[in-house]
Amino acid sequence: MNIAVIGSGMAGLATARILKDAGHNITIFEALPGRGMDSHSLEFEGGLIDAPLRVMNPHLWKNTLSLATHLGMTTFPVRTYMACSWLFEDKTETWLTTSRTRIGNFPIINNRKGIKQYGWRLVKGMLQLKTAIHQFFKSKNQDITLAEFINHNEIEEVFWHGAVMPVLYTICTCDPKTIGEWPAKPLLVFLKQLTDGDALLRLNGGTPAFVDKLIQGIELHSGSAIQHVEEQGDQVVVRNEDGDEFLFDKVVVATPTTKLEDFLNKDQFAEDIKLLKQFKFEDGELVMHTDATVMPPNRKDWCVLSYMMDRQFTKQQFTVWLNSIEPSLVGKTPVFQTWRPVTSIDPKKVISSVTLTRAVVDSQTVALNKEIQERHKQPNRKVFYCGSWSCDGLPILESAVTSAMHIAQIFGAPLPFEGLKPKVEVAPQLGY
Template identity: 30%
Template sequence: MRIAVIGGGIAGLTAAWQLSRQHQVTLFERHAVPGFVASSVTLDGDLAGLRVDVPLRVFYPGYYPTLTRLYAELGVATEPVDYATSFSGADGGLYFRWRNARWGGWSVPYVWPQDLAHPRARRIAAGALRFQRRARAALAAGALNGASIGEFVADERIAPEFVDGLLLPAIATIGTCHTEDARAYPAPVVATYAAAGLARHSVRRACDGADAVAARLLAGIHQVHCQAGVQAVRRSPHGDGSGSVQVQHARGDEAFDHVVFATQANQALALLADATPDETATLSAFRYRALEVVMHRDPSLMPTRRADWSPVNARVCAEHPQPESTIWINRVQPALRDADPIFQTVMPQRAPREDRVIGRARFERPLVDTGNTAALAALQRLHGQPGRRVWWCGSYAEAGVPLLESAVRSAVGVAGCVTRAVGVDPSLHRPT
């Protein structure tokens, strides 16, 4: 079978790699390199040639089992990193912080007594303990379905200092969304994430970054077209019940037996020239939020006191719709340990000095709310239709926080759908 995969993010690379084991797969990518590494930055000067992932690609095994298995099958070496986090206000002053005690692959977050000197910090810590107890109990009892996290914490009367000072900024930082978007997150999604071992497993990264992951996946793909400029996709049914799918791109038109969209849902809808009403309604139900990531060397975006710097530093201000998160790259990429400070700021509230900027990247991230359950169910119904030849995968296409895990999990699922559609055992294509 000839199969086209459109989009070279982690979902597209994974789907193409899996399907290439049995089929002739062509990957189309609009960037000059696969999207998974298209925004990464190459440093210069004394660090010439060293690459930094943009955005930073980290994971922890408890919430990323499919990604963890994929890395193991690819032979991608990973290492634990310190992901301790500080929370500061508009004045740059620290108001809460947790640190990590790590032993091998295990990690235990803790708070120093001096970090609890202020009453606000103590109320945040107490709220965190109450939230963990109540959320775990409600999740186990199946009592969270249909509720947003904002509704849950209000009903449980969780301390506002914790909710506004830590919980919502943390969700917004992980999901790269606005604070009110975070408040609308489904309570089961947040509770499941919190219960999946974040307090036990170390955050990890691929030792050689996203480039190593992309290289291994690309090595197994039949054909890769970068700067492909896909313009439209349309189905061409034949009278005998068979069919093909036409992909119109910068180099001409090609016919494929199946096409997998590994793009955002809104981008897939724009490319699918003959979308049915059901496809249009389903893909339109997924919403996105634009965001910016800036690589720079400006320490003014960090907490005011150098002693308060953590690997991850959140700035939470009521006058901004989203928290600002600045990652101290030197603390999470060992090759930069002794270099001058380098930072990656996500959803910046302030602009770093232009002469300190290394690079900028802009993305759109899927939003998650209680309406996503219906949209995901509709997507699964589409995938279950007999004779289907067009498919979708991406971080938006699986339940949970839209991260690398959901992207890879959806790619594995779609590869299984395609292989079943053409009569091949899908178990042959799953990471083990």
């Protein structure tokens, strides 16, 4: 079959790759002038800045890593140490730094202040959280939000807001208030699996290398947004802003649902649009820069992840120190990614600033996803939808790949990568 895939994020590229390998003729359409998934990545002093930086837990990103392995990619382990700092009006004070044990890769506190002032509260909070998670999964009522979970359980504030929530900000990359509205279950599953001691992995060559593999041998039309999609008889007409018109047997739409009204025929797809508009999305700013004020004041406290927050936990930001996690940047000028900055970043030190759209999970998401899957089963259906937003769980790369696998099953395409273990190599430049 001739199949169009609209959108070249992870879901679109994975769908295209799987269907191409199954023998279908695939054409990808991308509004941006390039490939959507790595459109914000750039070169810095001969090294790679992935925007956003992507690291993966082998349990939580198992399908993504299996697909990468199937395509011949290798990974290397990274150690995501963390520093937490209080934001005062006139200064920044680091109160916690962590590292990991050599055996088991478990997180530990490694600064005196963190142990002396907050050690017992952090340990107490960890035990409280483990108990609360255990009780949650034994209970019959798991249909609650994260905020309700916290309200129902006593967990040390400094542990929850100072150590746990920053991790969730890193993964979910959405507003802290929004996370509280998410269903508790997928977030608690994530926290439970994240603490199993496995090292996080990064793909050799980063996102651009992955995209190269995913798109190999597939036709790509980029730089012109899709303007119209309409069914005509047994085929689907796709037209872009340049006026180019194409005919396909099937179309897979792999874009945020906020954009569907821009091109889907409003009469033919009225019910789909009505359903898909109920998914929520949120924009956030990601800044790539060389301003070290986003890091702890003392260089010895610098860690891969730097979290800054006020004492009331009303302002939070997190920063990734890229040189400590990307081999090609080792020895270069310190360079950072800051998500939703609340502190001032020197404009002269900004390399790039991008707005990223992220799906938001709420109590309706599961029901909406179920309805989408049911509609995909309709006989003679020609247009399908996928994306990180269209699967249960966290809307991350893994859910995007899982959504592509759902589409593959509809088309009867094999999934030869399922169950493959990542190939792990050491990156000696990182020093471990």
